[in-house]
Amino acid sequence: MTDVTMIEAAAARLSGHARVTPLLNALLLDAAAGRRIFVKAESLQLTGSFKFRGGWSAISAMDPATRARGVMAYSSGNHAQGVALAAQAHGIPAVILMPSDAPQVKIANTRAYGAEVILYDRATEDRDTLGARLTADRGLTLIKPFDDPQVIAGQGTIGLELAEQAAALGITRAPVLTCCGGGGLSAGIALALQARAPGLTVRPVEPAGFDDMARSLASGQAERNAQTTGSICDAILTPQPGALTLPVLQRLAGPGLTATDDQALRAMALAFTHLRLVLEPGGAIALAAAIHHADLPDTVICTASGGNVDAAIFRMALDRHAP
């Protein structure tokens, strides 16, 4: 399983290929929230989300002969784009299995990063069967979105950067609110911070009604969401915590937090106005909790994990919440 040595090795492989993203703040955001908030802007990462780190980490860690045959991912979103660009930069094939009703722009972007996109019909075809046949036929390696030690190590490189950036600001004790779907980002950051900045504690944030991780941390066992649709935070609606990520977060993180879709939209509008960042709803959920939760300390760090948002959703944030 992932440890800080693996995370540091991932950081060495990512160096010069992924961006070191800035930790941003704004006095007028602090005034709106009533506390100091520092935002790790992974929306500025290549492909517009932290997922590029995990994709690059996994692909760069493969043995060259296996890697040369190519990789596969299931995703209609940020993981697809992260894996596609990381594969293209390694000069290897990437096959991305996407539902045929995925947004055209996401299909087009994934293709633009050089991936072969294979569409399947969610109603009539089984994704896992299709994927298993493809990996067998072509010798592809599946890159899972979160339950993979090297993917977690890649996301953990954010934690190494955060430890340095927080220390430079003199911050030694603070909660680190992380946008949480399967828990890869949260677990990676928690492992890095345990080793490099033990006063910084991960608190995963999920959309209200999709808080499988928060409930799992509370109950001590893996809890499921009743549904995986019905929130605009599409990037982080997973059915249940990862088998690898939950034990890490049980040991090192919590309790979980939630924020509503409308709070995420308000966080997007405040990030637009005060940080001049474009965030997607799932990428703004930690900032939403940092702004709206009453019971947090004076200084909070949060991840802004992605910025791939349709104009229609962004307009909704501005319409409701921008002055």
Add this chain to the structure above:
Amino acid sequence: MTDVTMIEAAAARLSGHARVTPLLNALLLDAAAGRRIFVKAESLQLTGSFKFRGGWSAISAMDPATRARGVMAYSSGNHAQGVALAAQAHGIPAVILMPSDAPQVKIANTRAYGAEVILYDRATEDRDTLGARLTADRGLTLIKPFDDPQVIAGQGTIGLELAEQAAALGITRAPVLTCCGGGGLSAGIALALQARAPGLTVRPVEPAGFDDMARSLASGQAERNAQTTGSICDAILTPQPGALTLPVLQRLAGPGLTATDDQALRAMALAFTHLRLVLEPGGAIALAAAIHHADLPDTVICTASGGNVDAAIFRMALDRHAP
């Protein structure tokens, strides 16, 4: 007048107080433009524009006794906010003279940075007379928006960063397209690049119909704009080039370029989609030229000089140009 030694001294004073902004790119933006474009994201600077650098540079260079009496600026926009925050951080008073019909949000933001905002009626009061009385009565020092050697030196620190960032990417020859109003940003960057990266040449970009700098560079004398309203690029609509900036740009920069308001809106939409940056129209004008001008080389650097934009204008960019 400003030289690279002054710019380096400004950089030393700014260190730890202003952000070193990233030089960003995106493969899908390059694909849309048909060339490689690197974007210096000053929209991520404190107060949302490069103006904080000039304000900090000027205030930090003052003798302490004069500084303690406070500073004044005329501005309804980015310069106001940059000077206000720099003054607040120095613990000195700032008085900002703003027209009473300035947007409420800009007045509120300038006040939130601790400045005393004095409103005047554009129809019945003379700004310069009012300003002269205030500086005399209170011993305030006027910080000009561009025609001040230390302000130009502050903006020039962007050129020092660009020289390093371009070298790290292996870029030794390229045009550097700069958003141009009075020319402080363009002149500062040109002076820094002449000394540190002479293969990088500044080309100022202005809104079509407001190209006083381009025409001045072509004719060899200061040309005026017929008007200073009528473009959405409000941050860079100045009547004529600065007395200090024009000679620098005559010697080191050009020819000038223009882009239309609609091209600026398209650049904002592309920055939203591919860079996840919020840009204001005047801050996107150089990117607009980088995207739309046919006669530019394969690799272009441009400044994204600010991101303080009303939601209504941002919506217009998305409505017209986002997929």
